[in-house]
Amino acid sequence: MLKLTKKADYGLMALKYLAEHPETVALSAKDVADAYGIPAQLLAKILQLMTKHGLLRSHAGMNGGYSLARDARQISAYEVILAIDGPFFITSCTKGTKSCELTPSCTIKEPLARVNDTIAGVLKSISIQDLAEHEQPANRAREGHGLVALTL
Amino acid sequence: MLKLTKKADYGLMALKYLAEHPETVALSAKDVADAYGIPAQLLAKILQLMTKHGLLRSHAGMNGGYSLARDARQISAYEVILAIDGPFFITSCTKGTKSCELTPSCTIKEPLARVNDTIAGVLKSISIQDLAEHEQPANRAREGHGLVALTL
DNA sequence: GAAATGCCGACAGAATCGGTCGTATACTGA
DNA sequence: TCAGTATACGACCGATTCTGTCGGCATTTC
Ligand code: FES
Ligand code: FES
Numbered sequence: 001m002l003k004l005t006k007k008a009d010y011g012l013m014a015l016k017y018l019a020e021h022p023e024t025v026a027l028s029a030k031d032v033a034d035a036y037g038i039p040a041q042l043l044a045k046i047l048q049l050m051t052k053h054g055l056l057r058s059h060a061g062m063n064g065g066y067s068l069a070r071d072a073r074q075i076s077a078y079e080v081i082l083a084i085d086g087p088f089f090i091t092s093c094t095k096g097t098k099s100c101e102l103t104p105s106c107t108i109k110e111p112l113a114r115v116n117d118t119i120a121g122v123l124k125s126i127s128i129q130d131l132a133e134h135e136q137p138a139n140r141a142r143e144g145h146g147l148v149a150l151t152l
Numbered sequence: 153m154l155k156l157t158k159k160a161d162y163g164l165m166a167l168k169y170l171a172e173h174p175e176t177v178a179l180s181a182k183d184v185a186d187a188y189g190i191p192a193q194l195l196a197k198i199l200q201l202m203t204k205h206g207l208l209r210s211h212a213g214m215n216g217g218y219s220l221a222r223d224a225r226q227i228s229a230y231e232v233i234l235a236i237d238g239p240f241f242i243t244s245c246t247k248g249t250k251s252c253e254l255t256p257s258c259t260i261k262e263p264l265a266r267v268n269d270t271i272a273g274v275l276k277s278i279s280i281q282d283l284a285e286h287e288q289p290a291n292r293a294r295e296g297h298g299l300v301a302l303t304l
Numbered sequence: 305g306a307a308a309t310g311c312c313g314a315c316a317g318a319a320t321c322g323g324t325c326g327t328a329t330a331c332t333g334a
Numbered sequence: 335t336c337a338g339t340a341t342a343c344g345a346c347c348g349a350t351t352c353t354g355t356c357g358g359c360a361t362t363t364c
Contacts, residue, residue, distance in 0.1 A: 003240055004264070005320095005321070005322090006321080006322065007321080007322080009260060012260050012264075013260050016260060028339085028340065028341085029340085029341080030340085039322080039323060039324080041323075041324060041325080042322070042323055042324085044340095044341075044342085045323095045342090045343085047341085048341070048342060048343080051341090051342090052342095058340090058341060058342090059330095059331080059340085059341085060329075060330040060331050060332090060339085060340050060341045060342085061330060061331025061332045061333090061338095061339065061340060061341085062331070062332040062333065062338070062339050062340070063331095063332075063333095063339085063340090064330085064331065064332085064339075064340050064341070065340075065341085066341090077264075077267075088155055108161060108164050108165050108168060108283055111278070111282060111283050112156070112164075112229075115229075115274055115275065115278065118274050119271055119274070122267055122270055122271070123267065126263070126267065130263065131260060131263050157351095157352070157353090158352075158353070159352080159353080180308085180309065180310085181309085181310080182309085191353080191354060191355080193354070193355060193356080194353070194354055194355085196309095196310075196311085197311090197312085197354095199310085200310070200311060200312080203310090203311090204311095210309090210310060210311090211309085211310080211361095211362080212308085212309050212310045212311085212360075212361040212362050212363095213307095213308065213309060213310085213361060213362025213363050213364095214307065214308045214309065214362065214363040214364065215308080215309085215362090215363070215364095216308075216309050216310065216361085216362065216363085217309075217310085218310090
């Protein structure tokens with residue numbers, strides 16, 4: 001539990017790969033799939049999803065493929081996960097669309113919602129760029145969002 | 153994705169319920185199940201799991217049931233989730249027991265492991281007591297673990 | 305000894321996930 | 335224009351996981 005789906009993982013890997021190859025105009029789904037050894041057709045669908053959510057730009061035809069729609073610094077892991085797996089809540093009851101049948105009795109939900117927000121905040125603070133440069137992250141403190149406050 | 157299983161939710165609810173009724177010596181699984189309208193047999197198994205992990209004390213026989221093994225303040229949400237759903241990793245590849253087949257190619261895992269730790273830290277900082285007292289959590293800062301550092 | 309309770313394993317139904325296939329569509333370049 | 339390469343999209347299926355149920359047994363109280 002509390003783990004990324006493989007699809008989200010693939011999606012992040014693909015974006016990271018694109019971020020690492022800024023010189024190329026576009027990379028096809030197959031290129032990326034081959035690079036990591038993941039199912040090409042599955043990755044294709046994932047890339048399409050991200051395209052639909054505005055994270056990627058696609059281009060059909062020969063020498064077509066995908067490219068980042070924005071700077072790698074401006075795409076957060078949160079957005080990727082959101083695009084691929086949809087909205088997520090740590091509470092099992094979705095609360096947004098259709099609340100759980102035992103919503104009135106369960107008072108667990110509310111405090112956990114705050115945990116949920118914290119996690120979302122962490123994920124939002126991570127950009128594709130951060131993933132691409134996997135050098136030693138010892139003393140990085142740029143942009144000030146390296147610290148997440150959790151006032152429970 | 154990234155959501156608690158219903159079982160973990162139930163488990164937290166049950167512990168919270170026990171924490172709210174410190175006067176009673178023990179509450180049966182059925183008592184708690186009825187209080188929240190959750191399947192009694194399922195909850196029973198969950199309580200047993202938590203007992204096995206040392207979070208609860210059980211007592212068979214008439215007027216038996218469960219009671220907290222420790223003070224509500226000393227039981228973290230992390231422990232509960234761990235006891236019920238087992239160890240969790242945000243990366244889809246478990247990495248501990250049997251690493252994913254594409255471990256060498258995937259460099260996503262390592263940065264995400266740090267996110268994983270952060271989330272675990274947040275969960276560890278939340279006690280059953282915190283859940284039980286769902287008053288306005290405006291100005292609580294006790295014990296100094298209300299702040300989680302995330303140095304990505 | 306009977307009733308209430310916890311303990312444990314097996315199992316079935318449902319939902320979700322991972323992955324494949326087929327087909328339609330769009331673009332490129334010769 | 336036409337062939338080739340690539341995305342777009344929906345249907346589908348097998349595997350896994352999750353949720354919940356059942357049955358039998360052990361333990362304690364009355
Ligand atoms: S389980 Fe649905 S409100 Fe908590
Ligand atoms: S998917 Fe297994 S190592 Fe990243």
